[in-house]
Amino acid sequence: MVIVGGGPVGLFLAGEIALAGCSVVVLEREAEPHSPWRKFPLGLRGLNAGSVEAFHRRGMLPRLLAESGGRAEVGADLDADQASVPRSVSHFAGIMLDAAKVEVAALPPRLPSPAMDGMLTSLDAVETVLAERAVGLGVDIRRGVEVTGLTQGDDKVVLLAGEREYTGRWVVGCDGGRSNVRGLAGFGFIGTEPQLTGYLFVGDVADREKLRPGFNVTATGMYLRMPAGGYIGVMDFDGGAFDRSQPLTPGHLQTVLRRVSGTDVRVDAVELASSFTDRAMQATTYRQGRVLLAGDAAHIHSPLGGQGLNLGIGDALNLGWKLAATVHGSAPYGLLDTYTAERHPIGAGVLDWSRAQVGVMRPGEYAPALQSVMRDLLDTRDATTYVWERTSGTANRYDLGDGPTPAGRNAPDFRLEDGTGLGDLLQDGRGVVLDFSADQVLSEAAAGWPHRLRYVAGPARNDLGYGAVLVRPDGIIAWADGRRPDREAFEQHARRWFGSPRL
Numbered sequence: 001m002v003i004v005g006g007g008p009v010g011l012f013l014a015g016e017i018a019l020a021g022c023s024v025v026v027l028e029r030e031a032e033p034h035s036p037w038r039k040f041p042l043g044l045r046g047l048n049a050g051s052v053e054a055f056h057r058r059g060m061l062p063r064l065l066a067e068s069g070g071r072a073e074v075g076a077d078l079d080a081d082q083a084s085v086p087r088s089v090s091h092f093a094g095i096m097l098d099a100a101k102v103e104v105a106a107l108p109p110r111l112p113s114p115a116m117d118g119m120l121t122s123l124d125a126v127e128t129v130l131a132e133r134a135v136g137l138g139v140d141i142r143r144g145v146e147v148t149g150l151t152q153g154d155d156k157v158v159l160l161a162g163e164r165e166y167t168g169r170w171v172v173g174c175d176g177g178r179s180n181v182r183g184l185a186g187f188g189f190i191g192t193e194p195q196l197t198g199y200l201f202v203g204d205v206a207d208r209e210k211l212r213p214g215f216n217v218t219a220t221g222m223y224l225r226m227p228a229g230g231y232i233g234v235m236d237f238d239g240g241a242f243d244r245s246q247p248l249t250p251g252h253l254q255t256v257l258r259r260v261s262g263t264d265v266r267v268d269a270v271e272l273a274s275s276f277t278d279r280a281m282q283a284t285t286y287r288q289g290r291v292l293l294a295g296d297a298a299h300i301h302s303p304l305g306g307q308g309l310n311l312g313i314g315d316a317l318n319l320g321w322k323l324a325a326t327v328h329g330s331a332p333y334g335l336l337d338t339y340t341a342e343r344h345p346i347g348a349g350v351l352d353w354s355r356a357q358v359g360v361m362r363p364g365e366y367a368p369a370l371q372s373v374m375r376d377l378l379d380t381r382d383a384t385t386y387v388w389e390r391t392s393g394t395a396n397r398y399d400l401g402d403g404p405t406p407a408g409r410n411a412p413d414f415r416l417e418d419g420t421g422l423g424d425l426l427q428d429g430r431g432v433v434l435d436f437s438a439d440q441v442l443s444e445a446a447a448g449w450p451h452r453l454r455y456v457a458g459p460a461r462n463d464l465g466y467g468a469v470l471v472r473p474d475g476i477i478a479w480a481d482g483r484r485p486d487r488e489a490f491e492q493h494a495r496r497w498f499g500s501p502r503l
Helices: 008-019 049-056 061-067 124-136 182-184 250-261 308-328 337-361 367-378 381-392 487-498
Strands: 002-004 025-028 044-046 119-122 140-143 149-152 156-161 164-168 171-173 187-194 197-206 212-216 221-225 231-236 266-277 280-281 291-292 431-435 454-459 468-471 477-481
Touching: 002 008, 002 156, 002 164, 008 025, 008 124, 008 308, 025 164, 044 049, 044 124, 044 308, 049 061, 049 308, 061 119, 061 182, 119 124, 124 140, 124 431, 149 182, 171 182, 182 291, 197 250, 231 250, 250 266, 280 337, 308 337, 337 367, 337 381, 367 381, 431 487, 468 487, 477 487
Parallel strands: 002 025, 002 171, 025 140, 171 291, 431 454
Antiparallel strands: 044 119, 149 156, 156 164, 187 280, 197 231, 197 266, 212 221, 221 231, 431 468, 468 477
16 A cells, blocks of 8 residues: 555555554655644644544544643543533634534534544644654655656556655555646546635734734735734735745735735744645545545645645545455445545535635625625524534534434444543444443344454443444444344444455
């Protein structure tokens, strides 16, 4: 197995596949794993509740908290019966929201977990933790290797990097928005062209107090002044006209910042700077034969809402166990095709979420009226709850064709009477059968998948009315039943996701 790209998505995926006992090589074009771009403040990233839960369910959350330098606020009262109100909702199009307005009762069922909310971290911290895990599982990470050629056969893929060839039964492109793998394999990539150029920089800004703190939507764009000294963000609605190959000089950044902010601040020096656009594109499929895409290689969009990293981690979590099962020959027919079927709609939704925010911020004669209406709407409980669902990942539901059931949703962190939580049970990468029934109805049936399913029986502190729940390795509910679980229905769904049982 070869993964091209050693960023968070590629490293997370590598760990998932290695956890299942597969051999993995990661090829990363950058020679050094650490750079100022990945560290705070330009490397600052927000992990949503779904991503933090993914780290928790693989036993990496304590290490990530430590590596993040105390900039994390996660945790919950694990003895509580229900989940509490989220601590943060962030913003929509620069309009800040009040977490206290989230209507917990309107959310999908949630239970207290060490990973209840999102957290602030950095790319450097995320990559450090994921690289440590991957190497510990035997992953071979090779840096300073750029893939320039790809040939796909019936049973293998050959990659060319410099004068060397790398061969894998499967290849996954996790090599970013300008993915070489995507282009070499001939994936379609379609979407919308940019409306703006965005800038992030750290530097010396004279009269910085003239810039209001936080997000500020103006008549010509938006700017962001972070608490960290000298950290500024600007969005200039120039149609994406800035040539991003040009250096970001203090003079250019000053011109843009003055125009957007309406102030006469002076940019005296720039330490670090980067630019981006809101170009929103998505691969038409995430699989071409033995080549797959994940993360920014599969979809790109503006950083508004901070969902890019979270979307990529979701891709890796969904793909890893399916690809590993395919390699081992235990996957039921069509399992790998469910990767595109499940993740493509999620990606499309995030792209539209990004486009909607650009539309609200876009300057024009009607912009103030639209923004005023949006502020009023976003001040309501319903709208705040909706935004939190979308940005936290809790609203995501894969269409598993099971109708109005919990199947397809992220499983709550069911906790047994002895304190063991679902997150603890998922750390080895197997699926989990939680049997809450008094007579352990599914004990014999679950024994048919000893290496693919972990069977756990016993009462839960709060079983939400279920008698049994089948959870996939990615934490998604595959099936749930009432107080008297149906063994035949369980076996049907177990076959669907984990293949034929052991004879």
